Amino acid sequence: MIDKSVIGKKYKVSAFEIENGKIRELARAIGDNNPVFYNEDAAVKDGYAGLALPPTFATVFALAGGLMTVVKDLKIDMAKLLHGGQEYQYFAEIKPGDSVSGETEITGVIEKSGKGGIMDLVIMETTYYNQDSKKVLCDKCTLVVKR
Amino acid sequence: MGKNDIFFNDVEVGYKIKDLIKAPINETQLVMYAGASGDFNPIHTVHAFGKKAGFGGVIGHGMLTMGFVGQFISNWVGVKSLKKLAVQFKAITKPKDVITVSGEVTKKYSFEKENRVDCEIIAKNQNNEIVITGSATVVLP
Secondary structure (H helix, E strand, C coil), rough: CHHHHHCCCEEEEEECCCCHHHHHHHHHHHCCCHHCCCHHHHHHCCCCCCCCCCCCCHHHHHHHHHHHHHCCCCCCCHHHHEHHHEEEEEEECCCCCEEEEEEEECCCEEEEEEEEEEEEEEEEEEECCCCCEEEEEEEEEEEEEEE | CCCCCCCCCHHCCCEEEEEEEECCCHHHHHHHHHHHHCCCCCCHCCCCHHHCCCHHHHHCCCCHHHHHHHHHHHHHHHCCCCEEEEEECCCCCCCCCCCCCEEEEEEEEEECEEEEEEEEEEEECCHHHHHEEEEEEEEEC
16 A cells, blocks of 8 residues: 655656657657647648647656656556546647656545555646746646555 | 637537547557657556456556547647646556547636637547546637
């Protein structure tokens, strides 16, 4: 089980640089053929500063930063881990060449009983800022950890 | 604003967004998604691990299915219009699953001088089982 004492614990998320190749790779894996994710001219024509980012691109920052740190710190067994919910709030455009960083905070640990028995929900929230210290995105992630 | 052929006046509460029917999820896609996202939990790529975890084999990344939801919304109004995207994962996905994303407008309002629209979203598999429930808030011109 996950001890409630971890609520409020904070983890620094080091800078992640947005690259065109990573944007294309994620869009391709999703199977999203929208040219704004692959072709700069198409993206600029549609009003973006460079390639657009798929709406779920922030998962790449999370996995490169705060999420895995939390999983390791709480000693969560990967075989017992599921993703319960995910929420993004978008405040400003993130574009290729930007560097985003932030801080992840554990904001909740909730015991819940479900189909598979008792589980712990771990809620973590990360606010990301770009290189100009502008708030760009909030990420609220709910992990489900089976006991 | 980014590409936006949909105007605030075009939509009403109950407006149905065009469904997105995805190609069947396959194992190569899960490997691609692992590499692209950085989610290397072996539950998504190693059958023996998926079996050990009680799923009988690999399962899809929840974020891949949310990626389909992102595609559904950005097909409709582009990426820049999006203010909020939230999902709850209701069921796992497996290779060969065919996911269909659908949704409709539930609210139209003005917020901080923006024309905002809230939508409810559902993703189902080929057995009509709900895999995601979600919501989105978009700004329309």
